[in-house]
Amino acid sequence: MSEPTSAGPVDLLLRRAQVAGTEGLTDLAVSGGVLVDPPADGLARETFDLEGRLVTPPLVEPHIHLDAVLTVGQPRPNVSGSLFEGIAVWADRVKDLTVDDVLARTREVLRWQLANGVQHVRTHVDVCDPELTALRAMVQLRQEARGVVDLQIVAFPQLGILGYDGGKDLMRRAVELGADVVGGIPHYEMTREDGVASVEFAFALAEEHGLRVDIHCDETDDEHSRFVEVMVAETLRRGMSGRVTASHTTAMGSYGAAYAYRLVSNIARAGLHMVVNPLDNSVLQGRFDTGPVRRGLTRVKQLQEAGVNVAIGHDSVMDPWYPLGYADPVQAAMVLVHVGHMSGDEELRRLLSMVTTAPAAALGLEGYGIRVGGPADLVVHDAPTEADALRLVPRRLLVLRDGKVVARTRPAETTIAWKGEESTVDFLRPQL
Incomplete structure (x- = not known):
């Protein structure tokens, strides 16, 4: 009516x-x-x-690192342009973080996002810092921006949960300080076993506090990196369908067809949300390839055909991993047209929903x-x-x-x- x-x-x-x-x-x-x-x-x-x-409807940003925006070239450039050099550069930049520094840079990019129509943002915030400086700044900004640009904060262990000294305690502290979502990075842990244990820890922490999960998963060209299947299993065992997001999953592009078919079916069964980041991953992945060079994407079309909700993330804005960008999800969608072979008529219509309704579902937005x-x-x-x-x-x-x-x-x-x-x-x- x-x-x-x-x-x-x-x-x-x-x-x-x-x-x-x-x-x-x-x-x-x-x-x-x-x-x-x-x-x-x-x-x-x-x-x-x-x-x-x-x-x-308003644009929704499901995956960005606001704590790192506008730090490109600080303290040095990422000469190779690789993911791992970017992580090393950021580890040095973290040492100089202050709350005021994070707030100044993030406020500016929030203004860009609002101008681009973004009103809801999920930001991953590095918690591999004993002072949790960036997290404390982001909690302050979340309150300040509420009602204009609404923030969800992911406790993101950039250097690993088990691989970083005190990583588990920092994750717990991050949740106590107000993180909305529990993150992880299992492919960056030292061993396969540690990676599995980090996923299990993240799910247990989220379940304990009634939070959602969003894990950087299998962001590598290594076809042996298979932590999404662990996320699927944990989601089903804990009854967390619809509350879990797997971000990046670029290794899926290198899996054999038989394994990928089974995995995609199980992802659909578990009700995982998936986030693809075409801007960053199209330049970060394939760095060890001499040709043909991989595109650095998950299996977007195959996932959607199976009924999986797939959203587009911007990921970075002028930081050690991606020196470009102006915080516009539509630009990220335009890049996916090309690197994802999504130029069909129906696909072009679908792409804008991947920066609106799809990420809104992943964030659990009500009344959208x-x-x-x-x-x-x-x-x-x-x-x-x-x-x-x-x-x-x-x-x-x-x-x-x-x-x-x-x-x-x-x-x-x-x-x-x-x-x-x-x-x-x-x-x-x-x-x-």
Whole structure:
């Protein structure tokens, strides 16, 4: 049943919106911070004519390392561009962390994310620091940003739980200080046995405190790295279906077909969420290959065909692992089009859901989505279709949170002189 509009003019009316996943244009009305039926009389305190532009729910970032953003080149560059040199560089940078340092860098990137339409973020925070400096900063920022950009904090042991001295105690302290999610990095532990034990510890800690699990798993080209199967088993044994995310899992691209088929089936059975990070992993993986060079991706299509929820993460913004990026999940989705062979018509439509509804499910967000009676949280893309949003990666025209405009872009106008006549160019396919 539709919600009635409030008496008098609505607060905001968005005319001629193309809501993602629907046919035809529609009007969206906002009153009291929620979406309501458009008023029959069209009266509104403020009106925008979207002229057929695409509207999606807020973008959701399921995997980023906010504590490391904007540290590229500090204390030295990652010369090889490899994952492991990046870890070594970051281990040195951690020694100079202060709460103010982390807050200053992270606040700036949160501003970028909001401008890009991101309103929910899961950030992995390195807890291999006896002072837990970055974690304490992130707990402070979570409170500060709540209601604008909502944060989930993952206790992430960058140097391992068993492989780092006091790692278990630091994970416990991180949870006590307010981490929302328990992380891990089993492929970085010293032995296969330690890796298995680290996964078991992470699940036990999460179960004890009623938290979710999100583990950096099998982020390597080594086909013998097989910790996702351990996550599947722990999820089933502990009844944690829907509360567990496996991030990266790039080794799946190197598994044999028979093993991969069985593993994907078990991932679906366990209800794991998967996060693929095309920006970082397309440049970090395959560094030991001389040709053909692997793409550094998990089996996105195979997982989705099995009914597994797969979300796209940005992972890094100008840090020791990835020197580029501006915190836009749509850019990450555009890269997955190419490295994931996802240029089919249906696949292009699906990709934007991988930065909206898919990560929302992984984070366990409630009340998410565009519907009458729901929160007026949405993003207006300066493009008419999902494919155009991916092709152009345009700035977001409007971002609404609780019915209020929290980000706005005034698009540039491009003109050309063609045989003595000036005309505009918008890079959209003309209606011929």
